[in-house]
Amino acid sequence: MRLMLVAGTTRTAAVDGISAAGATPELRWHTPSADAELVRYGRLVRSSFVPVSPTGCPTPALVTRAVVELLGLDVVVCDGGLAKPTGAPTVGFGAKPGHDVRDPDPVPTAPGAFAAAKAFAERLNEDHLVVGETIPGGTTTALATMRALGEPYPVSSSLSDNPLARKEELAEAALAASDLAPGESAHHPELAVRFAGDPVLAVVSGLAVGALESGTRVTLAGGTQMVAASALVRHAGSVAPLELATTSYVADHVDLAPAARDLDLDRTVTDPGFADERLSEYATVGREGAAMGGALALAQRAGALDAVEGRALALLDSLVGDGVSGDTDGDREGTRGP
Incomplete structure (x- = not known):
């Protein structure tokens, strides 16, 4: 089994009031690179700050890393x-940072x-692939992608109040800019992502389609962004069993049942039961990200869920002890090696 974290960016994240995946719009540009290092190494390498929300809630990548350590998971970024730049070793598929979703061609790659991610996954020869994402602004691009496919599902938010x-206004503007009618990209997932999505969705859905076609079990680890990825998989023609694993924080925020039914998803919802205020804030801010829901599901199945909170807090304390926080300007690159 492998845990694959797809990390990327979209200029959509700079739109005011749609994302808490970073303390400021500029820092959101750095969040995926730092998340990749945290999940891969449990510490920062080139990045100089731990991603936090504007309220100070730490990135869910810490929880995912805690599970990686507890279960000894193999991580691929x-x-x-x-x-x-990120200090984590990465597999590339030619994806470039996404433009604002309201641009006429926001994801030309x-x-x-x-196609590259699909071909890669077809050759992995794994029994189980768990795929997560980290991309600020991703619920907005996920919504626009679903509207391009003709899917009606809502999305959640990393903010306490879901805007x-x-x-929806941004999704409408995205389709108008690309001269697409709602549903016009049905059964053409790569075009839906190109004209209304983000590069992470392209890679996630490609990996899932390729793995499923090779007989690999696939878990999409995340919330409503992974609903959009699931829709892309189905519109690519795959009818194989597919699991969506998320947190109770997302499931309490958005009704996932209609999408799970219509897209034929095995839905797994895990409540980590976090008591410490630094992690319990995920209930209202963050909610999901960096494969946290999938990681928690794996921990629960392994009987290790009760140990996750302590390990995550130890990781957070070690980062604070290193003098690393979410309050830097994000322009420095750290010198700590793996």
């Missing part, structure tokens, strides 16, 4: 359009990245 109406 995929470059799904990173804008800033999507078709090629989808869904604003995201």
Whole structure:
């Protein structure tokens, strides 16, 4: 089994009021690169800050890393359009950072990245692939992608209050800019992502389609962004069993049942039961990300769920002890090696 984290960026994250995946719009540009290092190594390498929300809630990547350590998981980081360098080794598929979803062609590398990721996954020869994502602004691009496919499902938010109406406006603007009618990209997933999505969705869906076609069990580890990825998989023609593993924080925020039914998804929801205030804030801010939901599901199946909180807090304390926080300007590159 492998845990694959697809890390990338979209200029959509700079839109005011749609993302808490970074303390400021500029820092959101660095979040995926730092998340990749945290999940891969449990510490920062080139990045100089731990991604936090504007309220100070730490990145879910810490929870994912805690599970990686507890279960000894094999982690592969995929470059799904990173804008800033990361110290984590990555597998690349030609994805470049996404433009604002309201641009006429926001993800021109999507078709090629989808095809390359699909071919890669077909040759992996794994029994189980768990695929997660880290991309600020990704729920907005996920919504626009689903509207391009003709899918009606809502998305969640990393913010305490979900600005869904604003995201719908952005999705409408995205389709208008690309001269797409809702549903016009049905059964053409690579085009839906190219004209209304982000590069991470292209890589995630390509990996899932390729793995499923090779007989590999696939778990999409995340929330409503992975609903969009699931829709892309189905529109690519795959009918193989597919699992969506997320947190109770997302499931309590958005009704996932209609999408799970219509897209034929095995839905797994895990409540980590976090008590410490630094992690319990995920219930209202963050909710999901960096494969946290999938990692927690694996921990629960292994009987290790109760140990996750302590390990995550130890990781957070070690990072604070190193003098690393979310308050830097994000322009420095650290010198700590793996």
